[in-house]
Amino acid sequence: MPIKRRTPLITVDLGENGGTRLFYSLDEVDEFIDSESEATPGRLVRSTLGGPAWQRIAEAQSMVGNARSSPDYLEQLNQLLVLAFGDTSPFSFPTSVGPRGKLVTEIAEARGDGVAAGAVGYFTNQIGSLTQNSETIQGAHLAAAFDIGIDANSAKSYRAAFKTIAEQGTRHHRKFAEDSATLLGDIEERRDAATARLRRAAIRWVKRQNRRLDEAKERFDTAEKDIRVVEETYKVQMALQAPVEYWEQKKARHQGKAVFLRRALCLFGIGATLVLGWLLYSVAGRIVVEAAKGTGAGAIAYAGIGVFVTTIAFWAARIMVRLFMSEHHLAIDAEERAIMVQTYLALKLKEQVGPEDLKIILTGLFRSTSDGIVKDDGAPDIGIASLLSKAASK
Structure with missing residues (x-):
């Protein structure tokens, strides 16, 4: 068991x-x-x-x-x-x-x-x-x-080892003294040549060390400069981070509104085309009927209604186009401001811009914002009233 x-x-x-x-x-x-x-x-x-x-x-x-x-x-x-x-x-x-x-x-x-x-x-x-x-x-x-x-035993062993080393040192010293006396005559003859060689070697060594020190100093200065540039860039980035985030958010808002207006404009165009087509077809029929009866006033009234409705439709379309172009330009403007700061930071890291360029960036970043509407961006004024007014002026 x-x-x-x-x-x-x-x-x-x-x-x-x-x-x-x-x-x-x-x-x-x-x-x-x-x-x-x-x-x-x-x-x-x-x-x-x-x-x-x-x-x-x-x-x-x-x-x-x-x-x-x-x-x-x-x-x-x-x-x-x-x-x-x-x-x-x-x-x-x-x-x-x-x-x-x-x-x-x-x-x-x-x-x-x-x-x-x-x-x-x-x-x-x-x-x-x-x-x-x-x-x-x-x-x-x-x-x-x-x-x-x-401990006590190790101390004794250390003492014995030190004593042995001292005895060996004494023997080596005695032998060295004897050898030195033997070589004294030869040393006297070769002293000048050895001194010259040592002097040349010392000069080369000093030059080599100075060169290494210069290289090390140059590397240190370069590293210090790079660190300073990164530090300055970081400070500038932290200072401009909030404006960049603001303009990026603003760009996103304007882009969203522009997309919404563009879709609304497309839907309005399709709906207005169908409604105006039907309305103009109906008005044209009524005008023909009134003309056949010989009542010119009724035909003119129906024609006026068609002109009025058409003008309102084109006017509404023009307003939507101007709103779309305004949001589109405001989104582009906000994107340009954010990209301008990011470009400045990239150039700052490469030391391709100076402190004076920051003033230009800040001026452009905080310039007043317009409504985004450009005169040439609006839809052409092709309303009936406008066309009649232009024809009358000619």
Whole structure:
């Protein structure tokens, strides 16, 4: 029969302060907290420091009691254990099995609790809670050195390495002095030539560095200029954005009205043609009838009615044409103003316009708006009354 694996009640990741700890019961959690409290780091925290580090241990012990009454507190207990003993908390407790706790224990055994208390204060970020004396400062220094990887053994190895390097340096220096004495005569002869070569090399190097500096300065100036141009263009764009949006909205409104008037004009033209055709046909019939009766007054009356109705129809059509042309021209005018600003911004980005050109743009952008009606845009005046008036004037 296979052995059934036990499922841990709580799994706590303490990092470097003890790795992943598996607790199968709350009694094990109590034993862990008690053992750490009685170990050298815990004893020093309890007796010397107190503060947040010891407060979190007390909260964890209290949460164990809550978890015994309700499993809902297990997650909070897990979090408190991580805060009290984990390596990520700013007031982390140096456990006895972790490298920091072992260092505190070694310091306490070798140099006493006073020095060890300084190390614990450093590890728990409570060094200010200790009495500042040579022992606590020494302990804090040992803890800081440990955090950056320096301990007693590494210090000895560094000292031995430095000594070896110093001895090698001494030997190299002695050999260099001997070689220098041997080559002294040759150096005297070649000194002038070497000096000349060095001078030429130095001059070339200086020129090359100056050239690089000039190129770098030129690139920097160009980049600064480009940034300034973009910044100015952005400011101008933000200043002109509202007018552009206004004229674009106005163009859309005028275009919508122009489309509506154009459709209405087409429908009116079709309807007026049918109605006028029928009306003129009826009037012409009546005129023929009245003429046959020999009553000229009746024929003239019917003819007048036909002329009047025709004039009204052409007059209404002309008004609709003028309204359509007005909206059409106003839409074109609004579009031209918006395009004018966009063109200016594009040229501004390419530095092809100056500040004086902005005045021209603003003058054109905010010039007074006419009604959009152009004299030549109206429909030709072909009403009967107009034609008769023109004929009479000739």
